[in-house]
Amino acid sequence: MKQFFKFLLQIRQYKGLVILHFVCYVLTAIFTVASIPAIIPLFEMLFRNGEVKVLPPEKTESLGEYFQYGKFKFAEWLNLHDRADGVLIICIAIGAIFLLKNLFKYLAVYFITPVRANLIRNTRQKLFSKMMDLPLSFFSEEKKGDLIARMTADVAELEFTLLNSMESLVKDPLIILGSLIFMLYTSIELTLFVMLLLLITSLIIGGISRTLRKKSMNAQREFGDLIALMEESLGGLRVIKVFGSENYVKSRFSRILNKYKDELVSINRRRELASPLSEFLGIVIVCILLWFGAKLVFSQQIDASTFLAFLYAFFNVIEPSKALSAAYFNIHKGMAALERIDHVLKVPIEITDQERAEQMDSFEEEIRFENVSFSYPNQSDSVLKNINLRIAKGETVAIVGASGSGKSTLVDLLARFHDVSSGAIYLDKHNLKNIQIKDIRKLMGMVTQEPILFNDSIRKNIEFSDKNYPQDELWKVLDLSYSSEFVNQEGRSLESNIGDRGSKLSGGQRQRLTLARALLRNPQILILDEATSALDSASETIIQAAMENILKNRTAIVIAHRLSTIKNADQIIVLKEGEIVERGKHEDLIKMNGEYCNFVELQTLI
Known part of the structure; x- marks a missing residue:
């Protein structure tokens, strides 16, 4: 992971756009979390029988007391309005929250897009410049096609995996944190129960990804061999034809292609297992949560509307958790591509100017x-x-x-x-x-x-x-x-x-x-x-x-x-x-x- 974070340090030169991106995702997370308690009034209005009675707090010093005061004022507002009018106002408020949430989500992507494009452009530029500066002895040991694959496929893999994952690493932890804070405030007992179930889920998913990085490295290497053979074959087509070696070259290409295909199948099966498995485990957790929460509602330890909001908060944890799970898989896959790129970038350039090298416009003798x-x-x-x-x-x-x-x-x-x-x-x-x-x-x-x-x-x-x-x-x-x-x-x-x-x-x-x-x-x-x-x-x-x-x-x-x-x-x-x-x-x-x-x-x- 050190290489990944070292790669991300390049974003410092775009700190203005990155700060705007981060601010927009913080606001996205705030409005996402704000949508959780916003649905409680809707449930209160729907389930209301007679007046809603909420006692005001004796003092307003702590966050919980401010929240209790908010509930008291809201109860007053509910009692003053017709149910249909109240539902309409609440729906407008919820719609406004979701509008702002998605607006800031789009703006976050809008600001980070040029940063991502520049990172990819700079990586390709550095890689090409390095290849131009490397001594000839380096190229006698490497395949041209494999170097081309690093410039094209590996950099594209970097964009698809690492940079896509970067957004999840910023946005999703904020949403998860905000949702967990609401869940803890609602019921510490329920939240700890959920956290235990999520820990078990994480251990199961984490075990699947252990070999993904190694398999991705093998796949990238096979792809490099594939490009190398294509480059050699197209360059030597006349010789291949005159010797009647088309079938020989085709069989070589087929062997490498089959190896690459097998690696891709294995990688994709493991990667695609993450989403359905995490969704299934999430549903299992929801079912257990419904059973456990219902018991608390029946024993009047928690309001029904608050429990439904707790469930909504939990669903707001599941999606970001799935995204982080996919990001974890993608980072391991992208790390293989990053290692192959770094292999070239870290090759020492031995033919360099001395510290006080002289200028020379002509020689005379x-x-x-x-x-x-x-x-x-x-x-x-x-x-x-x-x-x-x-x-x-x-x-x-x-x-x-x-x-x-x-x-x-x-x-x-x-x-x-x-x-x-x-x-x-x-x-x-x-x-x-x-x-x-x-x-x-x-x-x-x-x-x-x-x-x-x-x-x-x-x-x-x-x-x-x-x-x-x-x-x-x-x-x-x-x-x-x-x-x-x-x-x-x-x-x-x-x-x-x-x-x-x-x-x-x-x-x-x-x-x-x-x-x-x-x-x-x-x-x-x-x-x-x-x-x-x-x-x-x-x-x-x-x-x-x-x-x-x-x-x-x-x-x-x-x-x-x-x-x-x-x-x-x-x-x-x-x-x-x-x-x-x-x-x-x-x-x-x-x-x-x-x-x-x-x-x-x-x-x-x-």
Whole structure:
């Protein structure tokens, strides 16, 4: 429950609306409780035989004496009025009380609605912002679909359960308290008898909900797996179809769906049992109460009209008690969703600026790796071992090696997607850890093997920021990346939508567009990570021609399997099992007849 109340502490920023909400619910409770004694005059008028005789109190100091004085004055009023006129006046008064009760009930909901909406909006915003700030290593351990489920289904569950329950936690205890005060004033003996029966009922209902939180957690996890499989299947539909694996994927989906269905059935059966069970137990209590109260009426220990008002007060306790019971179930169910959201929000962000991180607008001399080693969290083997590398400003450095040799990890360290395990990386004479992360990344542009594009216009995909660039700048980078030709084809323009992940473009066109995006920022350091490995020969030729223009007078790090893209590099680095085994120019490495020469032979470039 600590997490629940910690979550509710967020409402402090909306204290004005919350105070109005609370005041309205206090008034709702007051008018609800006021409706209880208001019906006594109606019963008195209906059951009246002759004059009503009530003695005035000797003094009016205590609450009970004031109440007795009120009864005395009311008895006088009854004796002065015709029964029909009296009933009419009483009915008008009761109607006014219920009007005010429901008016304040609506106003309470009216004031709290924007608070609830903002809490949900803020939770989603915090969750999304956290995901954007988390290091890449976090996402290698988590399923994307499960993270999407936390953002959608878990937050929706939070609204449906915890926030709906919040109203019950404010309103219902007030109504119960007010009704119990009236009941205690009416008859302490009857009230204690009722409280004993309610305690027994609470113990029975409480036992049902003990496993609800655990089952809800399991259900949310299964739903996350379901979303993850859907996301993977839709993304890999072509592969599924070409391998004829539709039935295999369907059976996997069906297995997870059945598990999720079974958990939901179990949860809903337990949750829905609360209302009928509490209603049945409530009726049992009423029956016992009628029997016990009738005995008191028959022995003239309590008036019949007062006992009927006591019953009405008890019914005013039952409904809020049922609502609190449902809220108790919902809180346990919502806590599972809240725990899953908090799991993401509490993940520590390890890649952060140092306390006195420096600003850096440009670098003038070199990039330097000094004895750099790196291993991923929870892995003992090092991905990179004792890397020493100097890249002068304006130099093109190519990195080659087998898959898994650490090429991409090397550039990820330069962009501070990860921090080195040992050693240091320097821009000029500044340790990378002492430079603000945003300044490091402003210096860089990156084109990856898989072109990452978004379901938006060509313009928005190139700009990829809130800044609006002049059209001539956009066309300049489109020309440099050999993209302007296809942008002008088939009635396209800068405002044309390119579809989900750029599905309306070919592979080569998508890659050229990502190159244009990287160039628009005019980065001092350009990283090309397998930028041509997935392209056909024609597309690769176009990209290759574009890169010859782009890399002039620019510091570039080129990672490639295809050695045709790195022959003209100023320096070629050969990685093997995380270590630099060779370095030099193309011709010098060929003469060495080592690892690089083997790559060249495999690529049939000599």
